[in-house]
Amino acid sequence: xxxxxxxxxxxxxxxxxxxxxxTFTGRPQGMQLRETLKxxxxxxxxxxxxxxxxxxxxxxxxxxxxxxxxxxxKKLKGVEGFKNKYEIVSQEKDEELRxxxxxxxxxxxxxxxxxxxxxxxxxxxx
Amino acid sequence: xxxxxDYLFNGWTIEEIRGLVALxxxxxxxxxxxxxxxxxxxxxxxRKSENRKKWLIEIIISPEIENINKYFxxxxxxxxxxxxxxxxxxxxxxxxxQVFLLKKAKFISEGHGFNKIFIDxxxxxxxxxxxxxxxxxxxxxxxxxxxxxxxxxxxxxxDKSTIQxxxxxxxxxxxxxxxxxxxxxxx
Numbered sequence: 001x002x003x004x005x006x007x008x009x010x011x012x013x014x015x016x017x018x019x020x021x022x023t024f025t026g027r028p029q030g031m032q033l034r035e036t037l038k039x040x041x042x043x044x045x046x047x048x049x050x051x052x053x054x055x056x057x058x059x060x061x062x063x064x065x066x067x068x069x070x071x072x073x074k075k076l077k078g079v080e081g082f083k084n085k086y087e088i089v090s091q092e093k094d095e096e097l098r099x100x101x102x103x104x105x106x107x108x109x110x111x112x113x114x115x116x117x118x119x120x121x122x123x124x125x126x
Numbered sequence: 127x128x129x130x131x132d133y134l135f136n137g138w139t140i141e142e143i144r145g146l147v148a149l150x151x152x153x154x155x156x157x158x159x160x161x162x163x164x165x166x167x168x169x170x171x172x173r174k175s176e177n178r179k180k181w182l183i184e185i186i187i188s189p190e191i192e193n194i195n196k197y198f199x200x201x202x203x204x205x206x207x208x209x210x211x212x213x214x215x216x217x218x219x220x221x222x223x224q225v226f227l228l229k230k231a232k233f234i235s236e237g238h239g240f241n242k243i244f245i246d247x248x249x250x251x252x253x254x255x256x257x258x259x260x261x262x263x264x265x266x267x268x269x270x271x272x273x274x275x276x277x278x279x280x281x282x283x284x285d286k287s288t289i290q291x292x293x294x295x296x297x298x299x300x301x302x303x304x305x306x307x308x309x310x311x312x313x
Binding site: 018020021022023025026027056058059061062063094096097100101103104107 | 224
């Protein structure tokens with residue numbers, strides 16, 4: 001598949017949230033999923049990916065996001081590089097729930113950016 | 127004694143011996159001066175360090191103790207009221223599973239917002255002062271956020287036992303938070 005063609009898909013499943021859980025939480029859990037999805041290898045290829053978050057997800061916590069994606073931020077040299085390669089979308093049909101999840105993802109991205117730049121939240125206040 | 131001196135300085139002129147004595151005296155003065163400078167530097171460093179600690183306690187930590195306590199108390203109270211609302215039998219009869227899910231997501235977002243302010247302001251300030259302590263405090267708050275998220279996210283409709291469990295966890299994090307905070311000032 002060429003770099004310009006349709007992006008590949010990585011579909012997260014409800015089981016990856018944990019048994020009877022509606023949330024993606026915990027840095028170790030994120031790191032574990034990263035290994036399962038072989039993101040270390042995927043980071044190095046030339047393709048683009050869409051990562052789909054399953055329906056019925058009530059939270060995508062920064063801890064999980066950082067465990068799953070932070071090594072990619074480092075390899076792809078920050079937020080721009082990461083966003084050029086990966087797009088994260090919710091598969092939620094309920095609009096209100098989807099908007100809440102999108103807010104979570106914005107916060108996750110902010111924290112990843114801060115961690116990448118070695119900043120604290122104070123930098124965004126002052 | 128005279129024999130030892132005769133042995134040591136055999137063949138030295140009186141000027142040479144005077145020169146040696148002057149050199150030894152000069153070395154003594156230099157060593158004394160260096161000791162004085164080093165002692166002054168150490169005292170200045172200690173004083174500066176003490177001033178920083180005093181500043182940290184008086185300006186940053188002490189005025190915030192009440193707010194930190196209130197933050198943890200409010201977090202528990204907020205959680206309790208959210209769980210009560212989620213498990214209220216009257217609501218459960220009329221609400222669909224989707225509404226239950228949406229409520230959970232809204233409550234989780236509220237909790238995240240509550241924590242974010244605390245992490246970005248107070249914990250951020252501590253991080254600027256001491257990166258190690260700041261990181262530890264941030265990790266504690268992240269684990270509290272995660273516990274809060276999973277407690278609500280995994281809640282089944284008739285389970286209120288999570289209130290006590292969360293409250294205990296929150297108090298545990300609070301005590302660890304203070305322990306780490308006061309490590310910076312050797313309390």
